[in-house]
Amino acid sequence: MESQLLVVGGGLAGCEAAWQAAQQGVRVTLAEMRPARMTPAHHTDGLAELVCSNSLRGAALENAVGLLKEELARLDSVIVHSAREAAVPAGGALAVDRERFSALVTARVQSHPLIEVRREEITALDQTRPTIIACGPLASESLAAEIDRLTGGRLHYYDAASPIVAADSIELGQLYAASRYGKGDGADYLNIPLDQAQYLRLVEDLRTLPRHEPKEFERDAAGGKAPFFEGCLPVEVMADRGVDTLRYGPLKPVGLRDPRTGRAPYAVVQLRKENAAGTAYNLVGFQTRLAWPAQREAFGRLPGLEHAEWLRLGVMHRNTFIQSPRLLDRHLRLRDHPSVRFAGQVTGIEGYVEAAGSGAIAGLEAARAIRAQPPLDLRATTMLGCIVAYLQDATSDDFQPSNITWANVAALPPELETRDKRERRRRLAARALGEIERLRATLERGAGYEAAV
Ligand SMILES: Cc1cc2nc3c(=O)[nH]c(=O)nc-3n(C[C@H](O)[C@H](O)[C@H](O)COP(=O)(O)OP(=O)(O)OC[C@H]3O[C@@H](n4cnc5c(N)ncnc54)[C@H](O)[C@@H]3O)c2cc1C
Numbered sequence: 001m002e003s004q005l006l007v008v009g010g011g012l013a014g015c016e017a018a019w020q021a022a023q024q025g026v027r028v029t030l031a032e033m034r035p036a037r038m039t040p041a042h043h044t045d046g047l048a049e050l051v052c053s054n055s056l057r058g059a060a061l062e063n064a065v066g067l068l069k070e071e072l073a074r075l076d077s078v079i080v081h082s083a084r085e086a087a088v089p090a091g092g093a094l095a096v097d098r099e100r101f102s103a104l105v106t107a108r109v110q111s112h113p114l115i116e117v118r119r120e121e122i123t124a125l126d127q128t129r130p131t132i133i134a135c136g137p138l139a140s141e142s143l144a145a146e147i148d149r150l151t152g153g154r155l156h157y158y159d160a161a162s163p164i165v166a167a168d169s170i171e172l173g174q175l176y177a178a179s180r181y182g183k184g185d186g187a188d189y190l191n192i193p194l195d196q197a198q199y200l201r202l203v204e205d206l207r208t209l210p211r212h213e214p215k216e217f218e219r220d221a222a223g224g225k226a227p228f229f230e231g232c233l234p235v236e237v238m239a240d241r242g243v244d245t246l247r248y249g250p251l252k253p254v255g256l257r258d259p260r261t262g263r264a265p266y267a268v269v270q271l272r273k274e275n276a277a278g279t280a281y282n283l284v285g286f287q288t289r290l291a292w293p294a295q296r297e298a299f300g301r302l303p304g305l306e307h308a309e310w311l312r313l314g315v316m317h318r319n320t321f322i323q324s325p326r327l328l329d330r331h332l333r334l335r336d337h338p339s340v341r342f343a344g345q346v347t348g349i350e351g352y353v354e355a356a357g358s359g360a361i362a363g364l365e366a367a368r369a370i371r372a373q374p375p376l377d378l379r380a381t382t383m384l385g386c387i388v389a390y391l392q393d394a395t396s397d398d399f400q401p402s403n404i405t406w407a408n409v410a411a412l413p414p415e416l417e418t419r420d421k422r423e424r425r426r427r428l429a430a431r432a433l434g435e436i437e438r439l440r441a442t443l444e445r446g447a448g449y450e451a452a453v
Helices: 012-023 064-074 078-085 098-111 141-150 196-208 235-241 292-299 352-370 383-392 421-445
Strands: 005-008 028-032 055-058 093-096 115-119 131-133 155-161 164-166 189-194 267-273 280-283 310-312 315-322 337-342
Touching (some): 005 352, 012 078, 012 115, 012 352, 064 078, 078 093, 078 098, 078 352, 093 098, 098 115, 131 352, 141 155, 196 292, 383 421
Parallel strands (some): 005 028, 005 131
Antiparallel strands (some): 055 093, 155 315, 164 310, 189 267
């Protein structure tokens, strides 16, 4: 009998999506192209192979990804339960024996009575068949071309993300709000003024601190270097080109007079709002391949960022992701082809647990649609809801992949708000887990679910 749902890709997202849909009573075909066709990063034929680190990151509930794991565990996640079973000691993190983890997921998924695993590369999509595309950042070429066609050319092959800082960790004393020549509402950006010595120090840091080396499959055939667009160069490559290149590029001070001196500074680092709530800012033009400790060191020396909480550090690497805020609806469906959903890294959500989280959402939503139940419509009171909120946040014209953070979480009711950050996160976690229990109960009853906002 033909299955009711096709899931493309047996990685973290695809396995979770197939599992959640099957747990809701839907017959699933899970198509995984390995081992016949490998990606440049995978080495085995196991489902849910971890391609790099063996860590699923922090376990504490005050940690965004820790809370996401607990939410998934309470929804009977195949990824989180297998990870906990395959755990190795790792302090406050959940790290796993990767072979055991992959073996556990493979065994559970393959033995589920409603899941059929097919070792097959999917190259064309039937837009009328319920489908979840969870092909990861290294989709096969023909599938990538198909997605590009389906999304009207909105598939990206490289990411180039600047670091993002939590707004409440910026010391505003030395900064000033202004947009170049007073455009927009005149104060759209926070500006960090640099004198000559501070600017030269930054250039020196960018030139000398350690960088990530591109992986083999990220190099271009000709030069052996990672290919970059001229219009989007890593900030350290600009620094290499000349001592003043940045001062005439993203750090140019013209039109940004400091109201305290009445003059334009020597150079300016601009911070731009990352989301509508203004809880996070990105460093404009600071896409980078500097190693993460190097980024903390160099950018933590900038005035006002000495105690920065980095929600995301800068990256530039081979990736395959769609412009989700412009393409997907709240149920992770393609707006123009609603039978087709996306999950995992290809949506622009980054990280193993986030991939599983988006897989769970897509699997549950697909199952509900197939069973003619109302959609879940998750709100940002849970980390799962924050994934949806992130993928729907069209504030930035330049959507780039990111891990889950607290940036998209819905505010607490005023009576529960507190300035104590740890306590605030405990309260956010308690609210989220209460909401997940409600969600679980409605899933078990097969009833409608309405998020409490
Ligand atoms: C080199 C590299 C290192 C990384 N390191 C980390 C890390 O340390 N920590 C971290 O959290 N994240 C890391 N990531 C990101 C990581 O890819 C994601 O966190 C996670 O694996 C994404 O899960 P996914 O299910 O979306 O994709 P994947 O886990 O990649 O799964 C996608 C699956 O789809 C299959 N597939 C692709 N095309 C087709 C097709 N046409 N037909 C059938 N099957 C297909 C692939 O074979 C693969 O099994 C890394 C990514 C790369 C590329």
